[in-house]
Amino acid sequence: MGSILVTGIAELVTNDPALGVGRLGIVRDAAIVVEVGAASASAEGPGTRDGMPDGGPASVGRVAWVGLIAAAPPADRVIDVGGRAVVPSFVDSHTHLAFAGDRAPEFAARMAGESYDGGGIASTVAATRGASAEALRARLAALVAEAHAQGTGTIEVKSGYGLTVADEVRLLRLSREVTGETTFLGAHVVPPEYAGRADDYVDLVTGAMLIECAPHARWIDVFCEPGSPHAFDGDQARAVLVAGRRAGLGLRLHAGQLGPGPGVRLGVELGAAAVDHCTHLTVADIDALTGSTTVATLLPGVEFSTRSPYPDARALLDAGVRVALATDCNPGTSFTSSMPLCIALAVREMHMTPAEALWAATAGGALALRRDDVGYLGVGAHADLTVLEAPSHEHLAYRPGVPLARSMALPPVADGARRRPR
Ligand SMILES: N=CN[C@@H](CCC(=O)O)C(=O)O
Numbered sequence: 001m002g003s004i005l006v007t008g009i010a011e012l013v014t015n016d017p018a019l020g021v022g023r024l025g026i027v028r029d030a031a032i033v034v035e036v037g038a039a040s041a042s043a044e045g046p047g048t049r050d051g052m053p054d055g056g057p058a059s060v061g062r063v064a065w066v067g068l069i070a071a072a073p074p075a076d077r078v079i080d081v082g083g084r085a086v087v088p089s090f091v092d093s094h095t096h097l098a099f100a101g102d103r104a105p106e107f108a109a110r111m112a113g114e115s116y117d118g119g120g121i122a123s124t125v126a127a128t129r130g131a132s133a134e135a136l137r138a139r140l141a142a143l144v145a146e147a148h149a150q151g152t153g154t155i156e157v158k159s160g161y162g163l164t165v166a167d168e169v170r171l172l173r174l175s176r177e178v179t180g181e182t183t184f185l186g187a188h189v190v191p192p193e194y195a196g197r198a199d200d201y202v203d204l205v206t207g208a209m210l211i212e213c214a215p216h217a218r219w220i221d222v223f224c225e226p227g228s229p230h231a232f233d234g235d236q237a238r239a240v241l242v243a244g245r246r247a248g249l250g251l252r253l254h255a256g257q258l259g260p261g262p263g264v265r266l267g268v269e270l271g272a273a274a275v276d277h278c279t280h281l282t283v284a285d286i287d288a289l290t291g292s293t294t295v296a297t298l299l300p301g302v303e304f305s306t307r308s309p310y311p312d313a314r315a316l317l318d319a320g321v322r323v324a325l326a327t328d329c330n331p332g333t334s335f336t337s338s339m340p341l342c343i344a345l346a347v348r349e350m351h352m353t354p355a356e357a358l359w360a361a362t363a364g365g366a367l368a369l370r371r372d373d374v375g376y377l378g379v380g381a382h383a384d385l386t387v388l389e390a391p392s393h394e395h396l397a398y399r400p401g402v403p404l405a406r407s408m409a410l411p412p413v414a415d416g417a418r419r420r421p422r
């Protein structure tokens with residue numbers, strides 16, 4: 001083991017109120033010490049931690065000390081970030097990165113007035129089924145690297161563009177190569193070969209497909225949207241989630257994307273880790289979420305790219321609901337891997353404060369994945385540091401579209417003479 005002292009931090013967001021000011025636990029003129037393994041420290045692009053896929057592309061190492069520069073202990077190596085802000089790396093708890101092709105013409109048609117109902121998913125399913133494993137792996141790796149370059153340290157990846165037993169297993173196996181946070185989404189839409197036989201397809205998803213997919217997944221998800229001709233109603237969603245739970249998977253849902261429905265309350269009732277989208281919420285939905293352990297994950301890239309009304313984040317936050325932000329990176333409704341964009345949209349369009357939005361994109365995402373080792377920078381946390389080309393976190397929303405955030409690559413360190421900060 002060796003240690004790295006990161007110094008020159010104008011503003012350190014720890015997300016630990018015991019370490020600093022406010023809910024973000026802000027420490028100004030801060031330093032942080034990271035303990036890293038001698039051979040394993042640097043991680044650019046897709047990678048693993050300690051040889052095992054963990055939450056995605058982040059660095060290895062653990063936070064060992066946090067405090068004021070003036071009180072910093074010696075370390076084997078010193079990195080001075082020169083007056084920049086450092087925040088916990090983003091936790092992107094909702095993506096669909098395992099796919100082939102794109103749907104740019106569908107996006108252009110929407111911008112010209114067409115609406116989204118999930119029907120375009122079938123074209124991505126066809127492209128994905130026809131793609132080689134090498135092509136899918138390369139696309140997945142490129143998207144994970146793209147996210148990592150913009151400050152994402154932990155990433156969830158769903159299947160859902162295969163929709164046969166073999167294709168779903170293939171997507172989950174490939175996703176497992178880049179993250180441990182994999183989600184079985186066989187119940188994304190009813191595939192064309194099951195048109196008019198949705199219940200038969202649910203039998204497949206909850207039967208043979210689940211048996212084959214569960215070993216490669218941590219979570220199960222379902223697109224619960226009774227108003228869509230392509231997705232699943234409340235009874236079908238319940239069947240999928242109950243079967244997934246029985247197979248040992250954690251639960252999450254796509255709910256309330258296109259209209260109000262039973263998904264949010266179903267998720268709370270079944271103890272889902274997260275209900276995602278929440279674009280259309282009823283008072284009963286918010287009441288159910290309040291005081292529950294289910295996180296409401298908001299995906300403003302979807303509203304941006306489908307020109308839809310944004311979710312009522314203020315109603316959720318003011319009711320005390322735990323809120324996460326994620327990209328939902330996918331070729332249909334949100335082809336962005338940028339958590340900073342989602343933060344900027346949340347602040348500008350959903351009336352979240354910059355602090356609320358950053359918390360939701362880090363600690364909120366960790367809660368949505370039921371992780372207690374990422375999304376904060378206290379002692380013992382993974383050393384997933386994101387450096388901002390700015391002196392404070394407010395700049396993430398204040399300077400939209402500017403590439404301010406980058407994941408910090410920690411160099412390998414051999415144990416040696418301890419050095420004092422310069
Ligand atoms: N709504 C369901 N699934 C994705 C969209 C998938 C697609 O359109 O390809 C979503 O989260 O928005």
Ligand SMILES: [Zn+2]
Nearest residue numbers: 094096254328
């Ligand atoms: Zn999604």
